[in-house]
Amino acid sequence: MKLWDLIIIGTGPSGLFCGYNTALSGKSTLILEKNLQFGKKLLIAGQGKCNLTHNGDIKSFLTKFGDNGKFLKQSLNNFNPQNLKDWFESLGLPLVLLEETGKYFPSTMSSQDVLKVMIDSCKKAGVIFKNNTCVLSTTKINGKNEDETLNSGYFKVITTNDNEVFYAQNIVVATGGMTYPQTGTTGDGYKFAKKLGHSIVTPSPCLTPIFVDNYSFAEISGISVAKVKIGLFRENILIKENRGDILFTHHNLSGPGIIDFSRYVKKNDVLKINFVNLEPNEFFLLFQNYSNLNGAHSVKTFLYSLLLPKRLIQKILFIHKLDENRKIAEINKSERKIILSLSDYPFTVTRVGDINIAMATSGGVCLQEINPKTMESKLCKNLYFVGEVLDIDGDTGGYNIQAGFSTGYTASLNISKIKNS
Ligand SMILES: Cc1cc2nc3c(=O)[nH]c(=O)nc-3n(C[C@H](O)[C@H](O)[C@H](O)COP(=O)(O)OP(=O)(O)OC[C@H]3O[C@@H](n4cnc5c(N)ncnc54)[C@H](O)[C@@H]3O)c2cc1C
Known part of the structure; x- marks a missing residue:
């Protein structure tokens, strides 16, 4: 032996x-x-x-x-x-x-x-x-x-x-x-x-994609946004923040910024994604100034100036039924809210990817x-x-x-x- x-x-x-x-x-x-x-x-x-x-x-x-x-x-x-x-x-x-x-x-x-x-x-x-x-x-x-x-x-x-x-x-x-x-x-x-x-x-x-409620981004799968800030909220309280690239896939949110976060995430948590690289109050001021000076511009002209992937902007406008050709001076309160949501766009977590893909x-x-x-x-x-x-x-x-x-x-x-x- x-x-x-x-x-x-x-x-x-x-x-x-x-x-x-x-x-x-x-x-x-x-x-x-x-x-x-x-x-x-x-x-x-x-x-x-x-x-x-x-x-x-x-x-x-x-x-x-x-x-x-x-x-x-x-x-x-x-x-x-x-x-x-x-x-x-x-x-x-x-x-x-x-x-x-x-x-x-x-x-x-x-x-x-x-x-x-x-x-x-x-x-x-x-x-x-x-x-x-x-x-x-x-x-x-x-x-x-x-x-x-x-x-x-x-x-x-x-x-x-x-x-x-x-x-x-x-x-x-x-x-x-x-x-x-x-x-x-x-x-x-x-x-x-x-x-x-x-x-x-x-x-x-962990190190797995995150599935969210009413995911409507399948059509833009493959689109990624670099170095966005991601806030993790549980019962409306911010419990963690991260910055990283996110990727829209056919079924879920992925990319390093998301999968690195997956170890902390639970069902019903809300991920708020800041696509615009400005704090919400800064983005609000930017938009305010822009609309004061350029009220005749269309919503899309403003949003495209943010240098985000066009298809992402189009998708978000489509989801919220906001006409991209609306003049900024003419939009109402709820339409303005949709535009401003780009600095804290919410996704409600349904689950993280299972053991087969983590x-x-x-x-x-x-x-x-x-x-x-x-x-x-x-x-x-x-x-x-x-x-x-x-x-x-x-x-x-x-x-x-x-x-x-x-x-x-x-x-x-x-x-x-x-x-x-
Ligand atoms: C798709 C994917 C991509 C990844 N990419 C990276 C990357 O690029 N960089 C990075 O740092 N990490 C990456 N990781 C994570 C990384 O691969 C793992 O963390 C790492 O391999 C763990 O190493 P380990 O030595 O602990 O064991 P493992 O690499 O998990 O190996 C354990 C081994 O033990 C064997 N074993 C288990 N049970 C028994 C048993 N009862 N009897 C005999 N043998 C057994 C298994 O067959 C296996 O071969 C990735 C993981 C995945 C799934």
């Missing part, structure tokens, strides 16, 4: 990078993956181009993970975006920065290349892989194992392959979240965590039970959680993959130090 120093469950970025670094230190490392294909989610990241990390300092990085960002501070100090860039460059795959978005991609714009570098590095470092191997359960041996060869403290990992069993001194759960289940991430890690005594913060889809999972293994300096469980020695299985989720832009690398690296630092027994 082989006793592994480390078994990692999952071949996402966190599991692979943890495996690579631990194997480099000489520890016997086995990675189990339920799919035939390794790193399935990594392959579709960034629409197959793989946005690996983001520009900016660690302080601003941490703000992109909602309230739980501070948990990642130590991990990001251990392995920061510059370290990630250097690592890929040293292996012949430099990253390039897209200035306008701050996102880093591999120079070849191919997630296949990213995965290849990672798998090749792991194999070179001595990692053993087993694909098509779905882990069913992980338990800690208490007393002796069945054939009395092991004492307390080791982990027993049972897989679906005829209940094949593996034993290890350390376990890293790198099973990701529960969204995009077709990539293998079906929330199994939460089950393992619970069985080993952990609490789970209820997982829910790019990440909010919630997961409770952070209070994990040591942020090592990623080790505070409840169960030699058990580690890395990547998205934890209750961390970042905005779009490369934050989640970077978090996977940083937490995977941090766990490996600790496991590499553990004396073999």
Whole structure:
């Protein structure tokens, strides 16, 4: 019977990078993956181009993970975006920065290349892989194992392959979240965590489009507006603001500004979108001045001067049955209200996109039970959680993959130090 120093469950970025670094230190490392294909989610990241990390300092990085960002501070100090860039460059795959978005991609714009570098590095470092191997359960041996060869403290990992069993001194759960289940991430890690005594913060889809009541913008799907201010109102109280690009799709609102917000949004919340880049009172004054000076101009002449997509303006006028050729001097109070609504255009949320289309999972293994300096469980020695299985989720832009690398690296630092027994 082989006793592994480390078994990692999952071949996402966190599991692979943890495996690579631990194997480099000489520890016997086995990675189990339920799919035939390794790193399935990594392959579709960034629409197959793989946005690996983001520009900016660690302080601003941490703000992109909602309230739980501070948990990642130590991990990001251990392995920061510059370290990630250097690592890929040293292996012949430099990253390039897209200035306008701050996102880093591999120079070849191919997630296949990213995965290849990672798998090749792991194999070179001595990692053993087993694909098509779905882990069913992980338990800690208490007393002796069945054939009395092991004492307390080791982990027993049972897989679906005829209940094949593996034993290890350390376990890293790198099973990701529960969204995009077709990539293998079906929330199994939460089950393992619970069985080993952990609490789970209820997982829910995030980084996902938002569905709104009476959506009437299907005809302009594909139209986007850059850097609009989005206010989130619950029972008429502003609870959060964000600025980002929004995209009208066939069925919902999307784009980075919207999907980054999805982790906070609940049914019946109201999103107020400021299309005009002016505060409502400033927009009111602008309109007031314009109508004083140009009363004979048409509504469309004023609205087109705002440099918004024409089809968006036309759509909003159509929805509210406002004739674009009306003279500004002649419009009534309710027509004026429609024009002014462009600075806080309301959408009532019906739901966020479900697990099949959400790019990440909010919630997961409770952070209070994990040591942020090592990623080790505070409840169960030699058990580690890395990547998205934890209750961390970042905005779009490369934050989640970077978090996977940083937490995977941090766990490996600790496991590499553990004396073999
Ligand atoms: C469409 C899409 C695009 C994205 N684009 C980006 C992007 O450009 N940049 C970015 O930063 N983030 C992006 N993300 C998010 C990012 O891909 C994830 O946050 C990241 O992959 C999580 O890494 P991980 O290591 O935690 O696990 P994952 O990459 O989720 O991998 C977990 C692995 O564990 C395996 N596994 C699960 N259960 C078991 C089990 N019981 N036994 C064996 N194996 C198991 C799964 O099959 C899977 O391969 C995107 C996500 C999606 C869905």
